[in-house]
Amino acid sequence: MSLLVKSVRDVVSALGRLPGIGPKSAIRLAFYLLNTPDSFVEELARSLVAIKKETKICRQCFSVSDEDMCSLCQDEKRNERQILVVESTMDVLAIEKVGSYNGLYHVLGGVINPLEHIGPDDIKIVELIDRLKLLVEENKDKIELVLATSLTMEGEATALYIKNRIDRSGALRDLVSISRIGSGLPMGADLGYADEATLSRALSGRRKL
Ligand SMILES: [Zn+2]
Numbered sequence: 242m243s244l245l246v247k248s249v250r251d252v253v254s255a256l257g258r259l260p261g262i263g264p265k266s267a268i269r270l271a272f273y274l275l276n277t278p279d280s281f282v283e284e285l286a287r288s289l290v291a292i293k294k295e296t297k298i299c300r301q302c303f304s305v306s307d308e309d310m311c312s313l314c315q316d317e318k319r320n321e322r323q324i325l326v327v328e329s330t331m332d333v334l335a336i337e338k339v340g341s342y343n344g345l346y347h348v349l350g351g352v353i354n355p356l357e358h359i360g361p362d363d364i365k366i367v368e369l370i371d372r373l374k375l376l377v378e379e380n381k382d383k384i385e386l387v388l389a390t391s392l393t394m395e396g397e398a399t400a401l402y403i404k405n406r407i408d409r410s411g412a413l414r415d416l417v418s419i420s421r422i423g424s425g426l427p428m429g430a431d432l433g434y435a436d437e438a439t440l441s442r443a444l445s446g447r448r449k450l
Contacts, residue, residue: 245268249271249272249275252267252271252274253267253268253271254267256270256271295307297309299311299314299348301314301345301372302314302345302346302347302348303347303348303349303350303365303368304330304333304346304348305330313333313337313345313346314345318343319343319344319345320343320344320345321344321345321376322344322376322382322383322384322385323343323344323345323384323385323387324344324345324346324347324369324372324373324384324385324386324387325342325344325345325346325347325387325389326346326347326349326369326386326387326388326389326390326400326403327346327347327348327349327389327390328348328349328350328351328352328390328391328396329348329350329351330348332348332389333346333348335435335440336389336440336444338437339437339440339441339444341441341444341445342444344385344387347365347368347369347372348365349364349365349366349369349390349399350364350365351363351364352364352390352391352393352395352396352398352399353395353398353399353402354395361402364399366402366403366406369403370406370407370410370413373386373407373413373417374410374412374413377412377413377416377417381416382416383416383417383418384416384417384418385417385418385420386403386407386417386418386419386420387419387420387421387422387444387447388400388403388404388419388420388421388422388450389421389422389443389444392423400421400450403419404419404450407419418449419449419450420447420448420449420450421447421448421450422443422444422446422447423443423446423447423448
């Protein structure tokens with residue numbers, strides 16, 4: 242590494258901080274970029290800057306968006322009283338690709354994970370409860386909440402925590418029916434990486450909590 246010139250070393254060190262990129266891959270990618278046409282590197286650099294500057298987080302579902310409110314939340318044809326709770330926008334994209342779900346989403350931005358010091362207040366749980374309360378105030382029709390956090394220990398604990406929060410709220414308990422995706426997804430599975438058939442099975446096979 243010390244034999245590398247500084248500009249290459251900087252790129253290797255930055256790429257090496259990306260998930261799934263080890264030191265060897267970082268060096269290979271840096272040399273690939275060095276030998277690739279200027280136009281491609283410039284396009285890559287521009288798009289990397291833009292991803293931070295031009296993306297917003299939807300104020301209702303916290304999914305990545307290019308407006309204050311994402312296109313799904315703005316879509317009047319979607320059922321706003323069915324909310325699928327997921328960990329990340331990647332999960333939203335995976336489920337939208339299957340195409341069988343017509344409700345809205347709520348992106349938590351992670352799961353409760355005491356080992357990594359991520360508590361309930363570090364993800365969008367309060368925002369979810371507030372969103373449900375607003376819906377209940379609008380009218381007393383039932384709301385269906387599908388907890389689709391991953392089937393890991395942390396994902397299960399997060400689902401249980403949300404269910405308990407709702408059960409403890411007199412305003413919500415009787416109007417929110419809660420189910421958990423499950424059958425079809427292997428234990429420990431991450432939603433964003435599941436194939437379409439598996440996701441479709443997991444969605445239709447949800448069980449009441
Ligand atoms: Zn949204």
